[in-house]
Structure formats: C-alpha cells, structure tokens
Amino acid sequence: MQFDLNNEFQIPTTFVPNQGGIYSIIGSAAFNPNNVNVTSSITIQIRVNGVTVAQDNESFVPGIGNVIVEVTTTAELNAGDTVEVFVQPTANGRLFLGPATRFEASRFPSSQ
Numbered sequence: 709m710q711f712d713l714n715n716e717f718q719i720p721t722t723f724v725p726n727q728g729g730i731y732s733i734i735g736s737a738a739f740n741p742n743n744v745n746v747t748s749s750i751t752i753q754i755r756v757n758g759v760t761v762a763q764d765n766e767s768f769v770p771g772i773g774n775v776i777v778e779v780t781t782t783a784e785l786n787a788g789d790t791v792e793v794f795v796q797p798t799a800n801g802r803l804f805l806g807p808a809t810r811f812e813a814s815r816f817p818s819s820q
Contacts, residue, residue: 723791723813730816731785733762735793736778738808741801745770748799752777755792756785768799776808782816 725731733754741748747769754762762781777795785791793811795803803809 721793721811723811725785725789725791725813725815726787727815728786729784729818730782731791732780732782732812732814732816733791734778734780734810734812735795736776736808736810737795738774738776738804738806739768739795739797739801740774740804741768741797741799743799744768746799748797748801750775750777750795750797752779753794753796754779754781754783755794756783757790774804774808 723733735752735754737750737752739750747767749765749767751763751765753760761783762779764777764779766775766777768775779793791813
C-alpha cells in the first residue's frame with residue numbers, strides 16, 4: 709500500500725471512507741489460468757455496501773500471456789460505507805501481485 713492517509717483501507721480489498729463525498733475507485737487484477745491452453749474469463753467488480761456498482765470482464769486467450777482486468781467508477785459515498793473489490797475467474801489460476809493488481813480510492817475535493 710502506498711498511501712492510506714486516514715486509515716481507510718482494510719487490507720486487502722476493503723475501503724471504508726471516514727468522510728462522505730465523491731470518490732474515484734479503481735480495481736484491477738493480473739491473472740493467468742493454470743491451464744493456459746484453454747480460453748477462460750475473469751470478472752472484477754466494485755461493490756458498495758454489498759451492491760455491485762461497476763463491473764468488467766476480460767477473456768484469457770491461449771498464447772497471449774497474462775490477462776489484466778480493470779474496473780473504474782465514480783461514486784458518492786457516505787462515511788462508513790464499505791467499498792470492496794471482488795475478482796472471479798472462470799478457471800483455477802493465479803493472481804499476480806504487483807502494479808497491475810491494485811485497489812485505489814480517492815476523494816475529489818469539494819466545498820462540502
């Protein structure tokens with residue numbers, strides 16, 4: 709984790725804002741299935757209080773290497789909301805830690 713200025717991240721995939729406002733939220737994951745000879749897919753979701761607010765899907769095609777799936781959204785959050793990122797592949801495999809696998813949330817400045 710690079711920044712958690714208000715102790716709002718609960719590692720590894722949960723963010724609970726201390727302050728309400730408009731937030732930019734980004735989640736991504738690098739994935740490689742165990743069987744690289746079969747087409748498979750991976751879904752990533754951002755959920756706020758258990759409700760999916762953004763989702764993306766990517767396919768793994770044999771011969772292309774790792775697949776990176778990313779989802780972004782802008783959401784109005786209240787203090788204490790729970791923001792989570794979920795990753796669901798259709799095949800067993802490995803998520804790679806590093807710059808391509810991340811979870812970010814930041815509040816846009818406002819006068820409120």
